[in-house]
Structure formats: structure tokens, C-alpha cells
Amino acid sequence: MGERTGEGQQVEVNLLSSLLSALANRASTHVVTGAVPQAMGNLHPSIAPYEVFATADRPVAIAAANDKLFRLPAEGIERPELVDDPRFASNAGRVAHRAVLTAELEDALTGHGADHWFDLLSSKGVPCGPINDLGKAFELARTLGLDPVHEVPGEDGRAPVPTVSHPISMSRTPATYRTAPPPSPPEETRP
Structure with a gap:
């Protein structure tokens, strides 16, 4: 637009509107029906399995959003009989029997760590990923x-200070890091 008109524009992005937009189907359900959805943790309200599961070491998220994607993790965890179980034959059945399905899946998933399941399931095309700490x-x-991480030069002869890098990459006007945060006060002056 600026190249055609010679004018720019102000861009504003606020965190609350971004969050409401990111809530997608839950926010839309509220806007259309007025119903206030209840907290569900990491569960998807209308798809199963589409949530976080325990493994031998740390949780893994698995998003099997349709019947084909359900078959892949069931086979990957060596539990193909789950696909033929009448309770799990359709997404509606899997949602209705979510607690039983979760127990069945976690029984197998706890046999190995999250990285093992990520490698195995993602190689089969299953959307999944381990839950990472920082x-x-x-x-x-x-x-x-x-x-x-970006190293900001220290002031007054101090060592460089590591800081979290800016998340936006711009080819013509990259982020700059000009000043380090002030040094921490001595222990005896801290509250």
C-alpha cells in the first residue's frame, strides 16, 4: 500500500484481542450462543484424541483430528485394536469415551519418553510434540x-549480558540491542 500511495499506516496489536482471536471455536461459540465455555485444560472440546498425554518422562501433545489420524497413533503405539473398538470408531465416540481412551493411550505411551513418541508418531504424519520446559x-x-538469545554489550567494562532475542525478524530494519539492563544491586540492598 505504501508503495502505491506513499502513505504508511499505524499498526496496533493488543494482547487481549490477540488472545480472544486465538480462542477460535471457543470464542465463536460464546459469541454466537452466549454460553460460557468451562476450562478444559489442554483438551479440545470436540475432538479426541487432541490433548496432552503422559509419557515415561514428560508430556506429549497429540492432535489426531480425524479417523485416519486416530488410526496412525493407535498403530504407532502398537494398539491397533483401539481403532476397531466400537467406542472409538468415530470422533463422536472417542469424545464420549475420552476418559477411557486417554487411559488406554497413556498405558502405552508411558512405556517410552516423549522424544521417542515424537519421532515415531511424527514420522507417520501424526501432529504431535513433546511439552518443553524453558x-x-x-x-x-x-x-x-x-x-x-542475543548478547548485549555490557557497560562500564562489564561482561556481555544475554537477553531473549526479539521475536520479529525484519530484513531491512532488524532489531537492535543498544543497552544492557542495569546491574543487579548488591545482595545487602535487595528487599
Whole structure:
């Protein structure tokens, strides 16, 4: 637009509107019906399995949003009989019997760690991923070729200070890091 008109525009993004928009079907249900959805944790209200499951070491999210995707993790965890179980033959049945299905899946998933299941299931085309703590999240970012930490030069001879990198990459006007945060006060002056 600016190239055609020579005019720019102000862009405003606020966190609350972003959050409401990201709630997608839950927010739309409220807007259309007035019903207030209840907290469900990491469960999808109308798809199963589409949630976080326990493994031997840390949780893994699995999003099997249709019958074909349900078959893949069932086979991957060596529980193909779940697909033929009448309770789980359709998404509606899986949602209605979610607690039983979750117990069946976790029984198999707890036999190995999250990375094992991620490698196995994602290779079959199942949308899934381990739940990372912050250390693993930074490690993953580095593995993906991202630069999640930037060293800001220290002032007055102090060592460089690591800081979380700016999340937006712009080719012509990249983020700059000009000043380090102030040094921490000595222990005896802290509240």
C-alpha cells in the first residue's frame, strides 16, 4: 500500500484481542450462543484424541483430528485394536469415551519418553510434540537454526549480558540491542 500511495499506516496489536482471536471455536461459540465455555485444560472440546498425554518422562501433545489420524497413533503405539473398538470408531465416540481412551493411550505411551513418541508418531504424519520446559524450548530453537538469545554489550567494562532475542525478524530494519539492563544491586540492598 505504501508503495502505491506513499502513505504508511499505524499498526496496533493488543494482547487481549490477540488472545480472544486465538480462542477460535471457543470464542465463536460464546459469541454466537452466549454460553460460557468451562476450562478444559489442554483438551479440545470436540475432538479426541487432541490433548496432552503422559509419557515415561514428560508430556506429549497429540492432535489426531480425524479417523485416519486416530488410526496412525493407535498403530504407532502398537494398539491397533483401539481403532476397531466400537467406542472409538468415530470422533463422536472417542469424545464420549475420552476418559477411557486417554487411559488406554497413556498405558502405552508411558512405556517410552516423549522424544521417542515424537519421532515415531511424527514420522507417520501424526501432529504431535513433546511439552518443553524453558531449557528445552531454547534448545529446540537453536536446533531449528533460530537465534533465541542475543548478547548485549555490557557497560562500564562489564561482561556481555544475554537477553531473549526479539521475536520479529525484519530484513531491512532488524532489531537492535543498544543497552544492557542495569546491574543487579548488591545482595545487602535487595528487599
